[in-house]
Amino acid sequence: MSFLLLLLFSCIQLFGLVPALPFSSYDYGGIDRSTILKRQLPPSPYVVTGVHAGAGLNGSLPLRLEVRELEQDPTTWTLYILGLDMLQYTNQTEMLSWYQITGLPLLLISHSSIDSSPGIHGRPFTPFDNVQPVPGNINNGYCTHVSILFPPWHRPYLAFYEQILYNLIQRIAQLYPTGPIRDMYTTAAANFRIPYWDWAAIPAAGASVFPTSVGGSPYVVVDGPLGSQEIANPLWSYQFKPLVPSDLPDFPLNQYTQTLRYPTTKNSFAQSQNNLVAQQLDNSAPSLRRRLYNVLTTYHSYRYFSNEAWFNASNNPNGYDSIESIHDQIHGLTGSGGHMSYIDYSAFDPVFWLHHAMLDRCFAMWQILNPGSYVVPTAATYNTFNNYAGETQNVNTALTPFYKDSFGNYWTSAEAYNTTTFGYAYAETASSSVTGVVAAINTLYGPQAQPTASSKAFETRESDLIPDAGTNTTEWIANIRVKRFALNVPFFIYIFLGIFNEDPASWSFDPNLVGSQFITVKGLSAIMDSPCNKCDPDQMVSGTIPLTHALLQHISVGNLKSLAPKDVNPYLAQNLSYRITLSDDTPINNSDVASLKISIACANVQTPASSTELPTWDDMEGQMDVSTG
Ligand SMILES: *[C@@H]1O[C@H](CO)[C@@H](O)[C@H](O)[C@H]1NC(C)=O
Ligand SMILES: *[C@@H]1O[C@H](CO)[C@@H](O)[C@H](O)[C@H]1NC(C)=O
Ligand SMILES: *[C@@H]1O[C@H](CO)[C@@H](O)[C@H](O)[C@H]1NC(C)=O
Ligand SMILES: *[C@@H]1O[C@H](CO)[C@@H](O)[C@H](O)[C@H]1NC(C)=O
Ligand SMILES: *[C@@H]1O[C@H](CO)[C@@H](O)[C@H](O)[C@H]1NC(C)=O
Ligand SMILES: *[C@@H]1O[C@H](CO)[C@@H](O)[C@H](O)[C@H]1NC(C)=O
Ligand SMILES: *[C@@H]1O[C@H](CO)[C@@H](O)[C@H](O)[C@H]1NC(C)=O
Ligand SMILES: [Cu+2]
Numbered sequence: 311m312s313f314l315l316l317l318l319f320s321c322i323q324l325f326g327l328v329p330a331l332p333f334s335s336y337d338y339g340g341i342d343r344s345t346i347l348k349r350q351l352p353p354s355p356y357v358v359t360g361v362h363a364g365a366g367l368n369g370s371l372p373l374r375l376e377v378r379e380l381e382q383d384p385t386t387w388t389l390y391i392l393g394l395d396m397l398q399y400t401n402q403t404e405m406l407s408w409y410q411i412t413g414l415p416l417l418l419i420s421h422s423s424i425d426s427s428p429g430i431h432g433r434p435f436t437p438f439d440n441v442q443p444v445p446g447n448i449n450n451g452y453c454t455h456v457s458i459l460f461p462p463w464h465r466p467y468l469a470f471y472e473q474i475l476y477n478l479i480q481r482i483a484q485l486y487p488t489g490p491i492r493d494m495y496t497t498a499a500a501n502f503r504i505p506y507w508d509w510a511a512i513p514a515a516g517a518s519v520f521p522t523s524v525g526g527s528p529y530v531v532v533d534g535p536l537g538s539q540e541i542a543n544p545l546w547s548y549q550f551k552p553l554v555p556s557d558l559p560d561f562p563l564n565q566y567t568q569t570l571r572y573p574t575t576k577n578s579f580a581q582s583q584n585n586l587v588a589q590q591l592d593n594s595a596p597s598l599r600r601r602l603y604n605v606l607t608t609y610h611s612y613r614y615f616s617n618e619a620w621f622n623a624s625n626n627p628n629g630y631d632s633i634e635s636i637h638d639q640i641h642g643l644t645g646s647g648g649h650m651s652y653i654d655y656s657a658f659d660p661v662f663w664l665h666h667a668m669l670d671r672c673f674a675m676w677q678i679l680n681p682g683s684y685v686v687p688t689a690a691t692y693n694t695f696n697n698y699a700g701e702t703q704n705v706n707t708a709l710t711p712f713y714k715d716s717f718g719n720y721w722t723s724a725e726a727y728n729t730t731t732f733g734y735a736y737a738e739t740a741s742s743s744v745t746g747v748v749a750a751i752n753t754l755y756g757p758q759a760q761p762t763a764s765s766k767a768f769e770t771r772e773s774d775l776i777p778d779a780g781t782n783t784t785e786w787i788a789n790i791r792v793k794r795f796a797l798n799v800p801f802f803i804y805i806f807l808g809i810f811n812e813d814p815a816s817w818s819f820d821p822n823l824v825g826s827q828f829i830t831v832k833g834l835s836a837i838m839d840s841p842c843n844k845c846d847p848d849q850m851v852s853g854t855i856p857l858t859h860a861l862l863q864h865i866s867v868g869n870l871k872s873l874a875p876k877d878v879n880p881y882l883a884q885n886l887s888y889r890i891t892l893s894d895d896t897p898i899n900n901s902d903v904a905s906l907k908i909s910i911a912c913a914n915v916q917t918p919a920s921s922t923e924l925p926t927w928d929d930m931e932g933q934m935d936v937s938t939g
Contacts, residue, residue, distance in 0.1 A: 334542050335399045336392055336534050341485060343399065355713040356405070358721065360469035360732025361476045364501035371735045374671065377505040377521050377664055384533075385498040390505070391532050393479040394544035394660065399551075406474050408548055412657040413557070414467075414711075458688040459703055460617045460634050461673040462723035464666050466712035469732040471663060472504045485535035503734045506667035509591060509640055510602040511754045518588040519595050520644075524661055525571070525584030545660045547582065558655065562647075569659040572646035576894075582648065590643050590818040597825030598639065600856040603755040604785075605631050606676055607924045612683040615676060620791050620850035628913070628930045630789040631854035633672055635827070638853075640665050642802060642828025643818070647894040651800055653830050674729050674739045678747045679924075685723045745922040752921045780919030784873040785927065786857040786912045788886075788936065790827050793905035794851045801898060803827045803906065804889045807860045807882075814897040817889060824886075825855035828893070850905070857882075857910070875912060879933055882910060886936060900937065908936040 364372045381387050402409030457463075476499075483499035486492040513519050523530075523545055530543040542549065547568040555564035562576035571587050573580035591598075608628060609615040618635040645651030649659045656662050677684075685705040708720035729735055738750040753759060758779065788805055808822040818826060829851060861878060864870040871877040888908060890898040900906070910933040916926040 507664035520588035635853035
């Protein structure tokens with residue numbers, strides 16, 4: 311046995327780590343998997359339709375369910391796991407493989423380098439399904455961020471993924487023994503829709519916000535057509551087959567043979583620390599829930615709701631947050647230096663799809679509450695594969711590379727307006743009832759939302775803090791505005807109330823953390839001239855960290871008298887502080903991010919008198935600036 315192997319084994323013994331196996335996929339025995347997959351050869355163009363089959367209760371559209379709810383249905387869950395396994399197993403040279411679908415934002419960027427160095431791959435890559443870049447924009451993905459198109463672009467992207475997974479699942483169901491068992495799987499397969507992960511709702515007693523199906527174990531036992539087998543958990547990671555470092559050229563991502571979350575190291579021995587991901591999500595859960603609640607209930611302009619670009623005009627203190635900004639924070643907390651931390655690499659991680667389905671659901675709920683507000687012509691802040699920065703994007707801008715028909719027409723935001731167009735709904739949106747959506751938002755995310763039973767993550771933070779229904783209260787927020795490329799790499803901004811541990815690695819777990827904001831960049835510099843490739847390097851992005859829940863705690867222990875500005879302002883001036891780290895916990899001096907402006911604002915808010923009413927916010931009043939940027 312070589313020295314290296316010995317070392318490896320002793321490491322395993324020491325740390326109890328599971329060795330990184332190449333992969334273990336479901337073994338279909340005599341059935342040649344390539345014949346199952348061959349029949350999937352894509353027509354070109356590949357038309358994104360979503361799934362138009364199956365029926366939910368009373369003949370309504372099948373619903374996309376919360377991932378923990380889907381897990382309660384073992385038949386559908388089995389098919390879901392086997393479908394993911396099959397998709398991840400599909401040869402990454404195939405267009406309809408996990409690698410190419412999820413790598414779509416990234417792979418296009420690197421095609422230019424692959425083309426110029428033939429031999430790395432058996433064949434030169436072409437842009438996905440032959441959708442060509444506009445001249446000069448080869449070094450950009452299709453994905454639209456800091457853009458008015460952020461929510462609708464991801465809708466056909468998810469429908470595309472759902473459609474491919476659905477097709478695989480139909481084939482897998484047919485592999486079960488004929489008779490009642492196959493019938494059961496066939497019925498479940500016809501109703502399959504992708505699940506979402508609700509990172510804002512209060513989880514069941516003792517459970518983490520982070521589902522155990524996603525972060526609990528690298529292996530999973532699945533009851534497939536040939537019986538029970540232990541396979542690699544396709545929600546834990548995607549294993550590159552193989553890793554092609556030139557496709558993923560940014561260090562340390564060019565070292566990682568599988569997708570990682572909060573990686574232990576920056577070399578190929580790195581392991582995911584899903585336990586730490588779960589802990590930091592739980593510590594930030596009250597903040598995330600309030601952010602989502604505030605954005606869903608008090609943002610009525612699509613322009614501000616949809617994306618994080620800071621418009622000069624939005625000096626309105628109640629216009630800094632957005633669904634995209636909250637989205638970034640989940641990327642930051644699930645990545646912590648792993649794939650989710652880098653937008654262009656993030657979709658390789660299976661959790662990306664659960665997260666984006668959640669965002670699509672929030673978008674769908676918001677649409678029902680705000681039917682009059684949608685995409686308005688807005689200048690793009692970044693180049694994408696098909697659009698130039700500065701070019702106006704509108705409701706008819708093509709959402710490339712997603713074909714709507716076989717004549718080469720693309721989906722547009724106008725056409726992607728309604729989820730029913732793609733054959734699905736969410737429980738909250740199925741009946742398009744405004745009061746139904748309001749009630750769901752209040753119950754799940756509102757001030758009266760309760761844990762199903764007292765759960766560890768929340769009992770210490772939220773007891774006795776629930777305001778009475780139908781009364782006036784004061785909401786306090788910290789608005790953040792910063793140059794996205796302030797550091798050219800992603801970073802976190804943490805806000806604390808009171809003392810906190812000196813160690814930057816502990817900040818996201820600190821009991822006095824009020825909340826944090828992750829600032830993303832698309833990729834790193836290896837594949838672009840700079841992370842901001844031909845974009846405006848001074849582009850400002852913004853977000854909001856709610857403060858009220860933390861202030862109420864300080865009131866409940868007797869340190870702070872009330873939520874009135876005369877009490878809160880001096881309290882914050884003395885006790886509120888902020889810190890900055892990179893996504894791997896490296897601390898950054900506050901003075902090194904000169905563009906960062908943090909300002910405090912508050913508003914009188916009438917809490918809903920019943921679960922079918924929204925809160926009413928009076929105008930925000932600016933208070934002090936913590937940092938003047
Ligand atoms: C289905 O119909 C039954 C009987 O009319 C009704 O009680 C139930 O609420 C319906 N379910 C849904 C999801 O609409
Ligand atoms: C994937 O496909 C390529 C090209 O057809 C082939 O060379 C390679 O061996 C395949 N990989 C696997 C793991 O089957
Ligand atoms: C942007 O802000 C500056 C300074 O506050 C102001 O002079 C200018 O008119 C604003 N422009 C727009 C488009 O709102
Ligand atoms: C989507 O279409 C369905 C069916 O036509 C309709 O009932 C529903 O109101 C639409 N939803 C929105 C948000 O417009
Ligand atoms: C609550 O706030 C509203 C709106 O500002 C105001 O009209 C009302 O008088 C307030 N009610 C109480 C009891 O203070
Ligand atoms: C800062 O916090 C401490 C402890 O919570 C409190 O005693 C003190 O009064 C606060 N400072 C101000 C100015 O309120
Ligand atoms: C932060 O700034 C101080 C004073 O300017 C300097 O001594 C220190 O090295 C800086 N720390 C980092 C991590 O840059
Ligand atoms: Cu994302």
